[in-house]
Amino acid sequence: MVIRKALDLWVGVFVAIGLGALLFLALKVGNLTTFSSAGTYLVAANFDNIGGLKKRAPVKSAGVVVGRVEDIVFDTEQYEATVTLALEKRYEFPKDTSAKILTAGLLGEQYIGLAAGGDSAKLKNGDRIKITQSAVVLENLISQFLFNKAAEGNKDIK
C-alpha cells in the first residue's frame, strides 16, 4: 500500500506539471490572454489591392493591436477585395476612420492600420470603412520610379 501511495503521488505530480506546461504554452507562449474571440464587432473595408494581407493578421491603431482580420473575399461586383475586420468591443472608432494596409519592417508581415477621424458617430457592427488605402506593391513602385527616371532622361536629351 505504501508503494501504491508513492506511485499515485508521482503520477499526480506528472499530470500536474504536464498540465502546467500546457498552461505555460497557452498563456506565456501563446496569446490566449491578450485576445479573446468574444466581445468583437465586425467592420468591412474595400481595398483595390490587399498585397500579401492574410487572415488573422493584426489590425493596429497607433501601434496597438485592436483586432484581427476575420475574412478576405473578392467582391465580384466592384472587382475589389472586401476585408472583414473583427475589432475588440472596448475599442470604438469614429465613422470616418480610415484604413491602410501597412508592412511591418521592410520584409515583415502586412497588417491593417486604422487612423481615427473626427466624426462623433461611432462604427457599429456591420459598418463599412469608406476611406481606405491599398497595400504598396513593390513592383508598381519600382516601375513608377523607372518611368519617372525615363521621363527625366528624355527631358535632358531635349
Next chain:
Amino acid sequence: MAAFIGFLENLGGRVTSAIHRLGFASRFLLLTLQNSGMSFRRFSLVVREIYFAGVLSLIIILVSGLFVGMVLGLQGYDTLVRYGSSSALGVLVALSLVRELGPVVAGLLFASRAGSAITAEIGLMKATEQLAAMEMMAVDPIARVVAPRFWAGVISMPLLAALFSAMGVFGGYLVGVRVIGVDEGSFWSQMQAAVDFREDILNGVIKSVVFGVAVTWIAVFEGYDAPPTAEGVSGATTRTVVTSSLSILALDFMLTAFMFRGT
C-alpha cells in the same frame, strides 16, 4: 526460372503476411477499445502504467527538450542576426517547438523509452505464458494488461510533448536572452504575437495525441503478437521502435499538410 518463381512467391508471401498483420492489428485496436471499460472502472491500473510510461520518461523528455531548445536558440540567433531580426528568436524557437519538434521528438523518445518497454513486457508475459494463465482464470488479458497500457500511453504522450515544448522554450530563453543577450521584452512579446492558441498550440496537442495512439497501439500489438521466444520478443521490441518512429514521421507529414496549409 525456378529461382524467379521462388522470388515471386517470397514477395507475394511477404505482402500478404503484411496485410494479414495490418488486419489483425486493426482488429486488435478495436478489441482493445471495446475492452477498455475495466481500465476506467479500475483507474488505478492505468495510473500504474502512467507511472511506468510517463513518469519514468520525464527525465529524458525534460533534458532533451532543454537541449533542443538551447540548440534552437543558438542556431536560430546565428541565422536571424544576419537579417537583423534577432528579436524574432522567440518566435522561431516557440513555433518550431510547439508545431513540430515538441510532438515529434517527444514521440520518438516516447517510442524508444516507453514503447519498447511495453512491447518487451507484454511479449515476455506471453512467452512465460502469463497471458494464457490469465485466460485460464477467466481474466481477459486484453482488458487487464493491454488496455491500461494503451490508455496510459495515450494520456502520457500529450503531457510529455507539452513538457518538451515548454522546456524547449525555456532553453531557448536561457541561451537567447540570458547568454546571448537578445532583448527579453521583444523575445516574449513577439512570441506571444506570433503563436496562436488554436492554430499552433492546439494543433500541436492534437498531433501528440495522434502520436500517442499510434505509438502505444504499435507497442501493445507487437508485444501481443510477438513469437513467445527470447528472439521473438527482442525482434518485436526492435520492430516497435522502428515502426512507430517511421509512422510518427509519416503521420506528422500528413497532419502538417492538413493543419498548416497556409491561408
